[in-house]
Amino acid sequence: MNKNQISEKWIKASIVGTTWAASEIVLGSFLHNVKIPFSSLFLTAIGIVILISMSYVWRERGLFWRAGLICALMKTMSPSAVIFGPMIAIFSQAALLEFSTRIFRKTLFGFVVGAMMAMSWNLFQKIFNMIVIYGSNIVDVYEDLLIYAQRQLNLQFDIVWLPILILLFIYSVSGILASVIGIKAGIKIRQQPAFAKPHNQKNANPPTPDNNQPFHYSIFWLFLNVSLIITALFLLNSTPWFVWSVSVLVISTLWIARYKRALRRLSKPGFWVSFVIITMITAFVFNKMQSQSLLNGFLIGVQMNFRAATVVLGFSVLGTELYNPKIREFFMKTSMKQLPLALELSFQSLPMMVANLPESRSMIKNPVSVIHQIISQIDVRLNEIKSNLSGKIFIITGSVGEGKTTQIHKIVETLKSQNISTGGILSPRRLENGTTTGYDIVDLTTNERTAFLRKTEEENLPQIGSYSIISEGLKKGHDALKNSHNNHQVVVIDEVGRLELDNEGWADNIQDLLNSTQSHLILSVRDRFIEEVIDKWHLKDYTVLDVSDKDHIINSKIILNHAKAWR
Helix, strand or coil: CCCCCCCHHHHHHHHHHHHHHHHHHHHHHHHHHHCCCCHHHHHHHHHHHHHHHHCCCCCCCCHHHHHHHHHHHHHHHCCCCCCHHHHHHHHHHHHHHHHHHHHHCCCHHHHHHHHHHHHHHHHHHHHHHHHHHHCCHHHHHHHHHHHHHHHHHCCCCCCCCHHHHHHHHHHHHHHHHHHHHHHHHHHHHHHCCCCCCCCCCCCCCCCCCHHHCCCCCCHHHHHHHHHHHHHHHHHHHHCCHHHHHHHHHHHHHHHHHHCHHHHHHHCCHHHHHHHHHHHHHHHHHHHHHCCCCHHHHHHHHHHHHHHHHHHHHHHHHHHHHCCCHHHHHHHHCCCCCHHHHHHHHHHHHHHHHHHHCCCHHHHHHCHHHHHHHHHCCHHHHHHHHHHHHCCCEEEEEECCCCCHHHHHHHHHHHHHHCCCCEEEEECCEEEECCEEEEEEEEECCCCCEEEEEECCCCCCCCEECCEEECHHHHHHHHHHHHHHCCCCCEEEEEEECHHHHCCCCCHHHHHHHHHHCCCEEEEEEEHHHHHHHHHHCCCCCEEEEECCCCCHHHHHHHHHHHHHHHC
């Protein structure tokens, strides 16, 4: 992975989003096992608390929605076949909190309003999902059931909106409580600065995304699936029952044959239980309240379930195809190119984040202390990531004619054979009858070779020792290093010496690479210049590899291990 040019804001968003995702995994598993009602409220509350408390440490605008986007995308690691709903909910909650704090700033009022909006989104999305999945008939079923209950209980007021208003009140109060906990945790963090804490070594096994299994992705199938969903929904709304029933069965069979996660959803008993319940309730309601035949009500119930199967399976298979690496490559070329980089950082951090979370019971019993413990580590994690993203410097050294360039050439071949993108320049000797007459420049990206230094008597050329500097070779070297800037995992600069120490040659290129690239650098430096080179560019994270002590296989392995860990 090339993490060049990922901004600090996206790194911070990666850390916060991963913390949120880790809490969803740990707390979500606990709530699922103990079957606590309204478990989505607890999960949303944890996310709100994390975002609000984090804002007391990092004040940048735009962190909320970025963290929400990363956490939402990390839901693809969930073994559930239904991921779009939770993904939309997580991002919407973060976006609503972002919106509120943009309008009312990061104040008590801004946090409380944002938290209420974020928490209440769960209710609105549930209603919206029911309408999308089952169609407008589900609204009729809901209204008729409540009217029927009102008649049976002999109530004198309209109760159609009462359940929704009660739920909205519960969600809003939950949002207020979450914001208060987040504010308290944030204040505690600000009063008690972060402290270093060793990583928890207990095993953490977050779920593995389905895309680790071999699968032949297809852009054609992605668009075909969209067309099949639209076709199925159109037939369900516009054709007789014998047409839409056969069509949906054929399309579902096609999806099941290609996608395992589609079958997983249908294999759950809960799907078939809800199928029977909804069908029976619909048949009863339409027969009792709308004076339709029992058979017609039954068909409407079946139609609603077929629509639900189409939507659930359809979005499930779309989620599978969206793992396609080509889609990721497309986003890498857009203005959102930092998102995949931040997301990969998140996936790398997730096991450690999960391992460092306290037990689920502790998160519920004492949330302020637990959140303080979690958030107080984010600056530590930020420094770790920034340190890991920094390219390492390798100095290949030896005396004149000892084989530095030859060894670097072999190292470059080894790196390229392992798919490590490598650029920069080599400076091979030019020999005539065993005598050195000059040096050339070789662009490692194009393998183009150009004259650089020559022993000549032309007085109008700049000199370095007994050699004249050929302007064409100097320009080719600058261009090669400029093109390697941020385009390769490893950049090579051969024969860094007196010219560079005098602020000529490749001196500016070296400074530019050290300032803004996160690539690894391989510098070839004569042994007598090493200390001067280190002092001039204030090198810190460097490794000196002596060609007289180690062969190219050993040195290649050292560089390769760092490059692979950084990729």
